[in-house]
Amino acid sequence: xxxxxxxxxxxxxxxxxxxxxxxxxxxxxxxxxxxxxxxxxxxxxxxxxxxxxxxxxxxxxxxxxxxxxxxxxxxxxxxxxxxxxxxxxxxxxxxxxxxxxxxxxxxxxxxxxxxxxxxxxxxxxxxxxxxxxxxxxxxxxxxxxxxxxxxxxxxxxxxxxxxxxxxxxxxxxxxxxxxxxxxxxxxxxxxxxxxxxxxxxxxxxxxxxxxxxxxxxxxxxxxxxxxxxxxxxxxxxxxxxxxxxxxxxxxxxxxxxx
Amino acid sequence: xxxxxxxxxxxxxxxxxxxxxxxxxxxxxxxxxxxxxxxxxxxxxxxxxxxxxxxxxxxxxxxxxxxxxxxxxxxxxxxxxxxxxxxxxxxxxxxxxxxxxxxxxxxxxxxxxxxxxxxxxxxxxxxxxxxxxxxxxxxxxxxxxxxxxxxxxxxxxxxxxxxxxxxxxxxxxxxxxxxxxxxxxxxxxxxxxxxxxxxxxxxxxxxxxxxxxxxxxxxxxxxxxxxxxxxxxxxxxxxxxxxxxx
Numbered sequence: 368x369x370x371x372x373x374x375x376x377x378x379x380x381x382x383x384x385x386x387x388x389x390x391x392x393x394x395x396x397x398x399x400x401x402x403x404x405x406x407x408x409x410x411x412x413x414x415x416x417x418x419x420x421x422x423x424x425x426x427x428x429x430x431x432x433x434x435x436x437x438x439x440x441x442x443x444x445x446x447x448x449x450x451x452x453x454x455x456x457x458x459x460x461x462x463x464x465x466x467x468x469x470x471x472x473x474x475x476x477x478x479x480x481x482x483x484x485x486x487x488x489x490x491x492x493x494x495x496x497x498x499x500x501x502x503x504x505x506x507x508x509x510x511x512x513x514x515x516x517x518x519x520x521x522x523x524x525x526x527x528x529x530x531x532x533x534x535x536x537x538x539x540x541x542x543x544x545x546x547x548x549x550x551x552x553x554x555x556x557x558x559x560x561x562x563x564x565x566x567x568x569x570x571x572x573x574x575x576x577x578x579x580x581x582x583x584x585x586x587x588x589x590x591x592x593x594x595x596x597x598x599x600x601x602x603x604x605x606x607x608x609x610x611x612x613x614x615x616x617x618x619x620x621x622x623x624x625x
Numbered sequence: 626x627x628x629x630x631x632x633x634x635x636x637x638x639x640x641x642x643x644x645x646x647x648x649x650x651x652x653x654x655x656x657x658x659x660x661x662x663x664x665x666x667x668x669x670x671x672x673x674x675x676x677x678x679x680x681x682x683x684x685x686x687x688x689x690x691x692x693x694x695x696x697x698x699x700x701x702x703x704x705x706x707x708x709x710x711x712x713x714x715x716x717x718x719x720x721x722x723x724x725x726x727x728x729x730x731x732x733x734x735x736x737x738x739x740x741x742x743x744x745x746x747x748x749x750x751x752x753x754x755x756x757x758x759x760x761x762x763x764x765x766x767x768x769x770x771x772x773x774x775x776x777x778x779x780x781x782x783x784x785x786x787x788x789x790x791x792x793x794x795x796x797x798x799x800x801x802x803x804x805x806x807x808x809x810x811x812x813x814x815x816x817x818x819x820x821x822x823x824x825x826x827x828x829x830x831x832x833x834x835x836x837x838x839x840x841x842x843x844x845x846x847x848x849x850x851x852x853x854x855x856x857x858x859x860x861x862x863x864x865x866x867x868x869x870x871x
Contacts, residue, residue, distance in 0.1 A: 416684050420705070424716060427640070463680045464640075465633030484634055 394447050402447040417441050418456040426480040429553035434476035471575040481580045497538050507586050509571055518569045631663040632677050639703040644788035650701045689791045694818045697834025704792040721756040722766050734805045739817025740782040811835035820857040827851040
């Protein structure tokens with residue numbers, strides 16, 4: 368019997384769990400239109416602005432945004448025109464900030480922002496987040512091992528880089544919490560139980576955000592630099608990465624080559 | 626007019642950084658234009674920011690600038706222009722924590738030098754209306770407020786960070802009365818650390834760096850408001866050598 372990946376029950380996100388979305392029925396297009404007609408331009412603009420700021424605020428903490436929360440906290444009595452306001456907010460997010468809204472859970476309507484701008488060399492220094500480096504190491508490890516990695520391997524790898532679970536790290540603090548809680552909540556990693564293990568063992572896989580945000584080509588480039596080798600030497604992973612690149616929706620860009 | 630990717634990258638970075646000084650802003654401007662191969666003109670940072678602000682305006686956001694009260698050097702920060710700053714902080718802080726922050730602001734606004742002592746702040750923790758904060762929780766909170774760049778701590782005294790002032794200015798001007806809202810007579814920005822006129826009937830206040838600039842070429846220092854002699858020592862704030870004022 369195969370075990371379903373438990374993506375639904377997440378006890379650590381109890382704080383964010385609000386009313387579920389099942390009671391919200393989508394209005395028809397004409398109902399939305401009628402709803403919009405009742406609103407003044409100022410009201411529409413105001414709600415769009417509020418929604419943009421709400422999404423940005425959640426994204427800064429890498430918390431996925433749920434439609435139910437949007438309706439409860441932002442739209443409130445304007446919930447009938449959710450789609451229209453959401454469309455406008457998405458447009459502003461793309462045009463002004465360079466962020467794309469992606470629905471990572473079509474059933475529960477959960478959204479994240481992904482960056483349309485490519486990560487640029489030197490950006491890490493300017494934005495300064497060392498956690499990204501750590502995350503990248505883990506994502507690379509999982510990728511190179513075929514997509515699933517037992518947690519023990521991750522901890523051993525980190526230990527070799529002097530990031531020890533047992534000690535409080537000066538930069539990352541409680542490393543286990545960062546990796547199994549924060550990175551998981553942010554949907555960069557998934558931390559799933561291996562069935563029938565005693566004591567319980569866990570595996571790491573890429574999370575939904577990593578799937579849409581992180582280009583596998585970049586991972587190979589990162590690793591190639593680490594080992595000073597041509598990425599083409601890892602032929603299987605390279606094929607996999609090339610197919611990801613061609614299946615991605617083409618993004619408008621001013622530069623000629625990604 | 627549509628924003629280019631260089632502008633977007635600038636906005637994204639400002640959102641992450643919070644506040645940058647002038648040199649960092651210039652470097653970032655250059656970096657953003659270079660990465661996206663967009664037209665770059667050095668020393669046109671202000672114009673670049675104006676373009677960015679034209680699009681941020683309708684979203685109640687803005688890249689603002691404020692000179693540091695210590696050395697007069699400009700800083701830049703991406704802030705909200707709507708009057709709901711404390712509401713925004715509410716996603717990061719509990720209601721009694723916000724109340725203590727508010728009390729701290731009250732203490733700072735009613736002080737002469739823009740500071741509140743940790744003793745006074747911690748005493749307020751005991752009499753909060755929402756929920757009491759223990760002494761250690763209050764101390765923890767103060768550390769968080771400093772690391773989140775809302776407050777600055779120096780020798781046990783707390784003041785509002787430059788970024789906090791930029792962010793909260795509309796809120797401050799609305800919520801506090803005119804007597805408490807001190808404004809520099811030279812640059813007309815909010816003043817916390819400043820020199821005041823010796824004349825008890827005169828309300829003129831001037832930032833230290835603004836005073837240096839204003840009195841630089843004047844043989845006799847007089848208050849721009851009431852013409853009384855300006856007694857405050859005007860010291861050099863910048864590296865450049867300037868005449869020592871008496």
